[in-house]
Amino acid sequence: SASKSPADPHAAWVLRGITSNERYVVREPERGELVAQQLAxxxxxxxxxxxxxxxxxxxxxxxxxDERQRVFEEQSHHAKIGLQSLPTLARRLHHCRDLGDHEPFDFLTWFEYPPAEEATFERLVADLRASREWSYVDREMDIRLVRDPA
Structure with a gap:
């Protein structure tokens, strides 16, 4: 059972999620293309x-x-949009709802990319935000990080 309190009592807030099975698996050939091109x-x-x-x-x-799948695949073309950014972007989706209804978000999306691919990432995010699926998003944060390569 998931704890309702953060691990660090001094934390203002904590984001938690788990990796899980693919909930909105797209049909072939898109699924095969996603798997083949996805970088680590x-x-x-x-x-x-x-x-x-x-x-x-x-x-x-x-x-x-099934209705969510139709929005995801047929109306929003989520996977097709994602394919346009591969193989330059690596991603991982974490599910939060599986931990209970006390989590502040449903999904934590994590992306990594080289600096030269920043425009590719920005295009991906803009295209997803313009999709039908995004009309169901009522809260989002966008946190950017840069790792020192040294």
Whole structure:
């Protein structure tokens, strides 16, 4: 059972999520392309990162899994948009809802990329934010980080 209090009592807030099975797996051939082109996290040249916590509204969660899949795949083309940024961006999705309803976000999205690919990342984020799926997002933060390569 997940604890409702942060591990550090001095923390103002804590973000927690878990990796899980793919909830909105796209159909072939997009799924195969995603898997084949997805790069690993932690590449030395990928010194830029973004953490984007996202919460979707009640209307999203009232949709059935099949309805959410249609929004994700057919209306928003989420995977197709993501494919346009591969293989330059590495990503990992963490689910927060599985930890209980006390988490402030539903998803923690983590991206890593080389500085030369910043425009690719910005285009990806802009395209996703312009999609139908994004109309269900009611809270988002965009945290950018740069790792010292030394």
């Amino acid at each position: 996290l932690g590449r030395p040249e990928a010194t830029c990162a973004a953490l984007i916590p996202i919460r979707k509204n009640d209307a999203w969660w009232k949709l059935t899994q």
